[in-house]
Amino acid sequence: MKFLGIFLAALICAAAGAALGQTADKYPSHPVKIIVPYAPGGATDIVARILADQLGKTLGQQFYVENKPGAFGIVALEDLANSPADGYTLMIGNVTTNAITPVIYPSKFHIDYAKDVVPVTDLVDIPAFLLATTKNFDVKSVPELIAYAKAHPGQVRYGTVGPGSYPHYDMAYFAKRAGDLDMVAIPNKSGASGVINDMLNGSTQTAFLNVASAAPQVKAGNFRAIALVDHSRLPDYPNLPTMQELGYAGVGTIAWQGLFAPGATPKPVLQEVFNDFTAALKAPAVADAFKKQTFNTVPSASLDDAKKWLGEQMDTWRKITSEVKIEAE
Secondary structure (H helix, E strand, O other): OHHHHHHHHHHHHHHHHHHHHHHHHOOOOOOEEEEEOOOOOOHHHHHHHHHHHHHHHHHOOOEEEEEOOOHHHHHHHHHHHOOOOOOOEEEEEEHHHHHHHHHHOHHHOOOOHHHHEEEEEEEEEEOEEEEEEOOOOOOOOHHHHHHHHHHOOOOEEEEEOOOOOHHHHHHHHHHHHOOOOOEEEEEOOOOHHHHHHHHHOOOOOEEEEEHHHHHHHHHOOOEEEEEEEOOOOOOOOOOOOEOOOOOOOOOOOOEEEEEEEEOOOOHHHHHHHHHHHHHHHOOHHHHHHHHHOOOEEOOOOOHHHHHHHHHHHHHHHHHHHHHOOOOOO
């Protein structure tokens, strides 16, 4: 009887331990950090905070944002790669940090990006305008911009958020595709707001800017939207042609935001993270918030699809950066 009692006690303890283990293993069982490779306030930060808020409400655990700007995303990427591969440290990166930076700055990394960082899912992408200022610049269409640039070589100034940024590549690639136009890049490290100010005062005449940033100036008549960078026309701008309609498919960046994890994260954990984030994208509050920002919701179909998507993005940027040479900082 004594032996039976000990045996039964052991079984009860084992069952309790198993139950506790299952509870502890349920994801997430403690706060989840989402790294953002920029200072607060930009598109990547907005996406992260909208999703973090929704995930916290849905899953009953805190999802918090940690901003780690610097070195075109390398600071954040290395922090992610060196974090425990357990699903509790994630990163929301974008086309610059997770496709362009690994292509043009591979020697700057202290990690093996291809092995140490894994995509979980695409999240949103962001349409852009090709713009012309209305201040002393009477260009109303893409053909007119091309004609003006050909007639005035070296006199058309375009805004960028810094050498080697994707808006810089976008315009340089457009200039090449449009007949090797001689246009001058004017960088402004204050970001989109700096480029907007430069266009308002006429120091730059044209730029690619995301729709959310530029729409107020278009509506005010300070800028003309002469083309759209998006999958199709926008309902609010039904008469504005896309770049592909104008014969420039692949020119201009539909800037995306994607979710990433440490490369060694086990697939079952990645799958749980994938499921949670794609479910959050479908929440009415999230869909409404992104719609107000003019963001397209574009989740990957699966983890394998996410890998394919990122590979295609990096191939695209290898092609662009091989055809357009920019001396980046």
